[in-house]
Amino acid sequence: MSAEAPSSTDILVVGHGLAGLVAAAEAADAGKQVLLVDQEPEQSLGGQAFWSLGGLFFVDSPEQRRMGIKDSHELALQDWMGSAQFDREEDLWPRRWAEAYVDFAAGEKRSWLRGMGHRVFPIVGWAERGDGRADGHGNSVPRFHLTWGTGPGIVEPFERRVREHAATGRIRFAFRHRVDEVLVEDGTCVGVRGKVLEPSSIERGYASSRVEVGDFELRAQAVIVTSGGIGGDHDLVRKAWPARLGEPPRSMVSGVPAHVDGRMIRITRDAGARIINDDRMWHYVEGIRNWDPIWANHGIRILPGPSSIWLDAAGKRLPAPFFPGFDTLGTLKHLRATGYDYSWFVLTKSIIDKEFALSGSEQNPDMTGRSVRGVIDRARKGPGPVHAFMEHGEDFVVADSLTELVAGMNRLADREPEGPRVDEAALREIIERRDREVANPYAKDAQLTAVYAARNYRGDKLSRVAKPHRILDPEHGPLIAVKLHILSRKTLGGLETDLSGRCLTSAGVPLPGLYAAGEVSGFGGGGMMGYNALEGTFLGGCLFSGRTAGRAAAAAV
Numbered sequence: 001m002s003a004e005a006p007s008s009t010d011i012l013v014v015g016h017g018l019a020g021l022v023a024a025a026e027a028a029d030a031g032k033q034v035l036l037v038d039q040e041p042e043q044s045l046g047g048q049a050f051w052s053l054g055g056l057f058f059v060d061s062p063e064q065r066r067m068g069i070k071d072s073h074e075l076a077l078q079d080w081m082g083s084a085q086f087d088r089e090e091d092l093w094p095r096r097w098a099e100a101y102v103d104f105a106a107g108e109k110r111s112w113l114r115g116m117g118h119r120v121f122p123i124v125g126w127a128e129r130g131d132g133r134a135d136g137h138g139n140s141v142p143r144f145h146l147t148w149g150t151g152p153g154i155v156e157p158f159e160r161r162v163r164e165h166a167a168t169g170r171i172r173f174a175f176r177h178r179v180d181e182v183l184v185e186d187g188t189c190v191g192v193r194g195k196v197l198e199p200s201s202i203e204r205g206y207a208s209s210r211v212e213v214g215d216f217e218l219r220a221q222a223v224i225v226t227s228g229g230i231g232g233d234h235d236l237v238r239k240a241w242p243a244r245l246g247e248p249p250r251s252m253v254s255g256v257p258a259h260v261d262g263r264m265i266r267i268t269r270d271a272g273a274r275i276i277n278d279d280r281m282w283h284y285v286e287g288i289r290n291w292d293p294i295w296a297n298h299g300i301r302i303l304p305g306p307s308s309i310w311l312d313a314a315g316k317r318l319p320a321p322f323f324p325g326f327d328t329l330g331t332l333k334h335l336r337a338t339g340y341d342y343s344w345f346v347l348t349k350s351i352i353d354k355e356f357a358l359s360g361s362e363q364n365p366d367m368t369g370r371s372v373r374g375v376i377d378r379a380r381k382g383p384g385p386v387h388a389f390m391e392h393g394e395d396f397v398v399a400d401s402l403t404e405l406v407a408g409m410n411r412l413a414d415r416e417p418e419g420p421r422v423d424e425a426a427l428r429e430i431i432e433r434r435d436r437e438v439a440n441p442y443a444k445d446a447q448l449t450a451v452y453a454a455r456n457y458r459g460d461k462l463s464r465v466a467k468p469h470r471i472l473d474p475e476h477g478p479l480i481a482v483k484l485h486i487l488s489r490k491t492l493g494g495l496e497t498d499l500s501g502r503c504l505t506s507a508g509v510p511l512p513g514l515y516a517a518g519e520v521s522g523f524g525g526g527g528m529m530g531y532n533a534l535e536g537t538f539l540g541g542c543l544f545s546g547r548t549a550g551r552a553a554a555a556a557v
């Protein structure tokens with residue numbers, strides 16, 4: 001504990017990620033003394049959100065309207081429920097959280113953030129385009145608003161508020177305090193206990209030491225758990241993996257730093273809180289190994305436009321509607337049934353330049369650095385970080401002919417995770433058949449039809465979807481193949497909470513003094529996204545649930 005941190009406080013927050021920062025700032029605004037505890041050092045303040053792309057789900061925003069997008073609360077709720085597919089008794093609170101969250105995203109979310117200086121990029125992205133059904137999974141319209149400044153830009157206003165309170169002594173920090181136990185006495189949560197870890201000057205994102213140098217016990221009138229999900233512990237991910245998605249992958253890359261270790265979920269459960277929907281999770285199928293890694297097994301997710309040809313490990317084209325950027329878990333399920341842990345994109349230089357974006361603040365220096373010149377350069381020359389992957393990334397093959405491309409793919413197929421060889425003649429046939437369909441501005445090929453439809457949206461035509469062309473047209477080359485890994489990321493279930501963020505017991509009643517927010521609570525309720533996410537909903541879920549829990553705990557103590 002920092003020398004001046006007290007051993008008791010009004011409100012104790014476990015986890016200084018985005019949800020924790022928001023909860024702490026709100027509770028301190030309400031006049032309460034807050035202690036913000038984290039196992040990591042000060043330099044990791046902001047947790048995963050710092051690394052994020054800062055994509056946010058807004059409904060019927062001015063940016064959408066300026067781009068000609070007609071969105072509404074009704075349409076967003078239809079999309080949310082079609083994606084969530086709530087079907088369990090324990091979906092009571094998740095469903096209520098979902099409704100409250102869509103109200104927030106269509107209501108005060110944008111103006112609340114704007115009032116703190118937050119700004120978004122004017123072109124709205126179309127993430128998770130869905131499974132092809134009006135009432136099924138996916139976004140009917142573009143809703144992915146990129147924070148100007150990416151992840152650090154969403155952390156900034158809350159870090160500023162927290163530090164302002166810290167300057168007056170209302171918020172205190174206890175860095176390098178790893179909570180191992182939530183204390184409950186006479187049925188009420190009264191604090192936490194754990195180990196003090198040795199000081200660490202390790203840079204943000206790198207795994208910090210776990211050497212223990214002492215014990216601590218901290219008392220509070222209310223504890224808010226904001227400790228994140230399980231995506232950094234692949235054994236936990238495999239254990240929770242649902243049979244409906246097939247066998248858990250043997251090989252995955254990690255989309256989150258090591259601190260996303262999931263330990264607190266078990267610890268909070270042991271104190272009497274109920275965990276629900278722990279079989280619901282959100283992992284991507286377009287992961288690539290980072291050639292310049294920060295954390296162990298570091299994977300980066302490609303946010304793809306819709307034009308790349310998607311093949312399974314054996315070289316078979318994926319069926320509709322499993323196009324890049326459409327239906328993350330539908331595609332994951334399809335790929336798990338192939339028996340291999342990876343798949344392939346085959347594309348051209350023209351497609352990669354317009355359609356590949358990489359998720360992560362450090363992969364978008366133009367947006368993260370709020371550089372207008374950088375954004376213009378990206379539009380003119382293609383994205384620099386993607387070009388760096390083409391040059392250095394171990395999952396990329398760049399070739400002038402299909403023969404060379406397939407030879408490169410087969411060299412990568414021999415590497416971990418190993419898989420079958422791709423047959424050149426079969427791949428040529430797939431590509432040529434698809435290429436014959438680009439002669440007209442309409443097609444029978446469902447993927448090309450989707451590409452033409454996407455280009456009816458100005459934002460896609462401008463910056464996200466390449467003009468359809470023949471993959472084998474050398475004018476658009478060189479040819480590129482990318483080996484895609486499964487990338488672990490988000491936990492959709494978690495601690496069950498009511499609409500005040502209070503943790504519930506298995507009897508369905510609040511456990512006095514115990515609250516949860518952010519990813520550890522499935523972003524609200526124990527899984528407000530149900531089975532699927534609409535994207536940009538995780539950071540927003542941390543904001544909304546952190547704000548709710550911070551205010552409710554402050555009102556209760």
Ligand SMILES: Cc1cc2nc3c(=O)[nH]c(=O)nc-3n(C[C@H](O)[C@H](O)[C@H](O)COP(=O)(O)OP(=O)(O)OC[C@H]3O[C@@H](n4cnc5c(N)ncnc54)[C@H](O)[C@@H]3O)c2cc1C
Binds near residue numbers: 259490
């Ligand atoms: C690369 C990347 C890109 C992303 N892009 C987006 C995006 O564009 N849009 C979007 O909506 N979402 C995105 N996300 C997801 C989003 O960033 C996370 O879901 C969100 O930030 C989680 O915040 P949190 O506060 O719940 O948890 P975390 O950020 O994980 O913070 C939890 C904190 O709790 C601490 N902690 C855990 N256990 C203990 C313990 N026992 N004792 C003490 N401290 C503990 C951890 O050290 C950590 O600091 C992205 C994530 C990543 C990694």
